[in-house]
Every structure is written in structure tokens, then in C-alpha cells.
Amino acid sequence: MIAxxxxxxxxxxxxxxxxxxxxxxxxxxxxxxxxxxxxxxTLTPGESYxxxxxxxxxxxxxxxxxxxxxFLMSASHSDSPVFRLKENPETEKLGAYxxxxxxxxxxxxxxxWFDRPLSVAxxxxxxSGSGAKAxxxxxxRDLMVIPSLxxxxxRTANDGASYNPQTDMQPLMGSELAKGKLRALIAETLKxxxxxxxxxxxxxxxxxxxxxxxxxxxxxxxxxxDDLVCAYTTLRGxxxxxxxxxxxxxxxxxxxxxxxxxxxxxxxxxxxxxLARVAADVHPDADALSRALSASFMxxxxxxxxxxxxxxxxxxxxxxxxxxGGIVIKFAANQKYATDAYSAAVFRTVCERxxxxxxxxxxxxxxxxxSTLGNISAGHVSVPTVDVGLPQLAMHSCWETxxxxxxxxxxxxxxxxxxxxxxxxxxxxxxx
Ligand code: ZN
Numbered sequence: 001m002i003a004x005x006x007x008x009x010x011x012x013x014x015x016x017x018x019x020x021x022x023x024x025x026x027x028x029x030x031x032x033x034x035x036x037x038x039x040x041x042t043l044t045p046g047e048s049y050x051x052x053x054x055x056x057x058x059x060x061x062x063x064x065x066x067x068x069x070x071f072l073m074s075a076s077h078s079d080s081p082v083f084r085l086k087e088n089p090e091t092e093k094l095g096a097y098x099x100x101x102x103x104x105x106x107x108x109x110x111x112x113w114f115d116r117p118l119s120v121a122x123x124x125x126x127x128s129g130s131g132a133k134a135x136x137x138x139x140x141r142d143l144m145v146i147p148s149l150x151x152x153x154x155r156t157a158n159d160g161a162s163y164n165p166q167t168d169m170q171p172l173m174g175s176e177l178a179k180g181k182l183r184a185l186i187a188e189t190l191k192x193x194x195x196x197x198x199x200x201x202x203x204x205x206x207x208x209x210x211x212x213x214x215x216x217x218x219x220x221x222x223x224x225x226d227d228l229v230c231a232y233t234t235l236r237g238x239x240x241x242x243x244x245x246x247x248x249x250x251x252x253x254x255x256x257x258x259x260x261x262x263x264x265x266x267x268x269x270x271x272x273x274x275l276a277r278v279a280a281d282v283h284p285d286a287d288a289l290s291r292a293l294s295a296s297f298m299x300x301x302x303x304x305x306x307x308x309x310x311x312x313x314x315x316x317x318x319x320x321x322x323x324x325g326g327i328v329i330k331f332a333a334n335q336k337y338a339t340d341a342y343s344a345a346v347f348r349t350v351c352e353r354x355x356x357x358x359x360x361x362x363x364x365x366x367x368x369x370x371s372t373l374g375n376i377s378a379g380h381v382s383v384p385t386v387d388v389g390l391p392q393l394a395m396h397s398c399w400e401t402x403x404x405x406x407x408x409x410x411x412x413x414x415x416x417x418x419x420x421x422x423x424x425x426x427x428x429x430x431x432x
Pocket of ligand 1: 077226
């Protein structure tokens with residue numbers, strides 16, 4: 001069942017570094033070859049490859065056995081809104097407590113983080129020879145909690161609360177005797193000396209495992225569904241794609257939640273750099289990439305807001321979507337969603353062929369809404385782009401809810417997409 005597979009995948013993805021580790025393990029198991037950006041590439045027709053950057057972004061692709069015209073791409077993101085540990089990660093309070101010292105990463109819903117078992121995972125730079133090397137760490141036990149203030153001390157807590165991340169959200173991790181022990185625990189987990197830890201990128205994560213719920217088991221609930229459900233289902237589509245006249249490319253990119261402007265984000269050279277080298281390997285003439293891009297297409301896959309049962313007034317009544325109703329095509333006049341009539345028509349046709357239902361989403365005209373990867377990646381790799389996603393509730397909570405059947409729909413649709421014989425130029429297309 002896709003829901004169980006998805007939950008297993010998400011449970012290992014406790015930080016963006018662990019997302020890419022899980023993805024590359026899957027790619028390795030399916031015969032993909034790792035490439036380094038630092039080395040020359042020799043690509044063999046019929047073989048499959050992947051490239052990572054920063055250990056938090058990956059681009060995987062399959063070389064067709066014969067001639068190909070362009071790229072059929074997908075983009076999703078590896079990061080989620082979360083608390084990040086500061087470089088000095090401990091604060092002593094009142095001579096009685098040691099708290100973790102954290103700051104927000106991305107547009108978080110803060111309230112769901114209270115009173116939950118939390119732990120720490122990410123990347124640590126460990127001294128090695130004359131330099132240092134990265135090591136992934138996951139403290140695999142319940143380690144800390146962000147305690148609520150009791151109702152007795154805050155009688156208006158249920159009347160609409162606001163939280164200060166510096167004062168209200170610092171997790172408790174021990175008594176005064178715990179001072180200095182977090183760093184020691186990380187070193188012990190990595191089997192290194194604490195003084196050999198030079199720096200770190202560490203994040204909190206919710207320890208509660210995901211679950212399938214609902215009277216008919218129709219919902220999947222888990223941390224980081226935005227956007228790991230799209231990362232996983234687009235990857236499954238790539239892994240299932242067979243004979244091709246187009247070159248399928250699955251991108252899972254970091255830092256979407258903070259604007260994508262990093263060296264590994266959608267607003268970097270990463271995708272363009274990879275595509276240029278793939279195009280040059282096959283057609284060494286100067287305009288090879290431009291010709292390939294003119295025949296290419298991008299599916300930007302990031303979750304959408306399902307209509308909320310208790311707050312329907314927050315949605316456009318005619319462009320709202322519901323969980324288990326199919327893949328959502330997202331539209332916005334300001335082009336924060338890159339969908340236009342052409343790209344929507346392509347994706348609807350893919351879904352029709354795959355027997356998968358589609359829905360639409362547009363924000364209320366008085367609501368600015370969110371943004372995603374599509375219009376950012378299109379600034380670097382300018383191809384027709386559709387923004388799609390799976391409908392979900394509680395976006396940017398640490399515990400989100402989506403539809404089980406929609407994950408199945410996405411795998412089917414992305415498999416059909418990556419296998420399709422797309423012939424299009426931005427004004428007309430055919431899918432064979
Ligand atoms: Zn997202």
C-alpha cells in the first residue's frame with residue numbers, strides 16, 4: 001500500500017539531509033549511478049544517474065536508449081518548516097533547567113509543536129585529517145519538549161494565542177545537570193570527540209510516527225507531508241518510467257520554505273548546470289540545451305490546501321479542492337503558480353490518459369496565498385510549467401493530513417507523464 005510505503009519513507013526523512021540520503025538509497029537500489037559535479041561525465045544511453053548538491057538536493061534522470069528530444073521534469077522540495085538549533089544550542093534557565101536554543105526555519109504554525117516528544121537530526125562537520133567531513137546524525141530517542149503554559153496561568157489561552165519564538169518556543173531538555181550534554185550526546189552518537197565537532201546544521205523533528213486514519217482509512221497523517229508526499233510520489237513515477245523518447249528528470253530541491261535562494265535551491269544554477277551537461281553529452285553543439293529546452297516540460301509538485309471542514313469561508317467556493325478528489329492544478333494570476341492554459345491542458349491530458357482525477361485550486365481574490373518552486377525554476381530553466389500538488393490540511397503544521405488515494409493518483413500520473421511521448425512548443429502539443 002502506498003500509504004504504508006510513504007509513512008516508512010517519511011519516518012526516515014528526519015532532516016533534509018536524511019531526505020536525500022533516503023532518496024539516493026532508493027535510487028541506488030534501482031540501479032541509478034551517482035555523478036559528481038566535480039568530475040567529467042560520460043553518460044551511457046539506457047542508464048540512469050543522479051547528482052546531489054549540499055547533501056540536501058538531488059536531481060535524478062534516466063537516459064533514453066535511443067534519440068530523445070527534450071526533458072520531462074518534476075520538482076518538489078526536501079525541506080519543511082521546522083525549528084533549527086542555533087550554533088550555541090543550550091540555554092540555562094533559573095538554575096533549574098537546560099533548554100535548547102532554537103529559531104524558526106520557514107513559515108511555521110507554532111502551536112502544534114507544544115507538548116510533543118521531539119528530537120534532533122541533521123548534519124555535523126567533524127574534524128578529519130587537515131580538514132573536516134560531513135556526518136549525518138539522528139538522536140533516535142525522545143529528547144525534548146516545548147511545554148505549554150498551563151491554563152491556570154493563562155486563562156485566555158483558548159481565545160487566540162500568539163507565540164514569541166524566542167521566549168515561548170524553546171524546548172526543555174533537562175535539569176541544570178544537563179548543561180553541555182547535548183553536544184556530548186551528538187558526539188557519542190557519531191562516535192567522535194566533542195572537540196572534533198566544528199559546526200552543525202541541526203533541526204528538531206517530531207518523534208510521533210505517521211498514521212493512516214479516518215473511518216475508511218482514507219487519510220494519511222504525518223510530519224512533513226509538505227512536500228515529502230510529492231517528493232516520494234514523483235520519485236516513484238521516475239522509477240516506474242519505461243521506454244522513452246524524452247529524458248525524464250526528477251528534482252528534489254532544498255530551501256523552498258525560505259525562498260529557494262541558496263546554492264542548492266530552485267533559485268540556483270543547479271538544474272540548469274545538470275541539464276546543460278546532459279544535453280552537451282548527447283549533442284555537443286552550442287545550442288543543444290536551448291533546443292532540448294524548447295521541447296521540454298516541467299511539473300512543479302508541491303502540496304495544495306484542501307478545503308477545511310471548519311473554515312470553508314477561507315476558500316474560493318468554485319476553485320476549492322478536497323482530499324482524495326485527485327491531483328490539484330494550481331492557478332494564480334500573479335504567476336506565483338506558473339500554471340497557464342497550455343501547461344494545465346498538458347497535465348490534464350496526462351491525467352486523463354492515466355485515469356486519474358484532477359481538481360483546481362485558486363486563492364480567494366482577497367488572499368495573497370503562498371508560492372512554490374515552479375515560477376522560480378522557470379527563471380533558470382524556462383520551459384512550460386504546471387504547478388500541481390496533493391490536497392492537504394494543516395499545511396506547515398508539524399503534523400499534516402492528506403488523502404491516501406491522492407498519493408496513489410500522483411504515482412500513476414507521474415509514471416504516465418515520465419513515459420509520455422510529449423511533443424509540444426508552448427502553444428500546441430500532442431501526447432502519444
Ligand atoms: Zn511545500
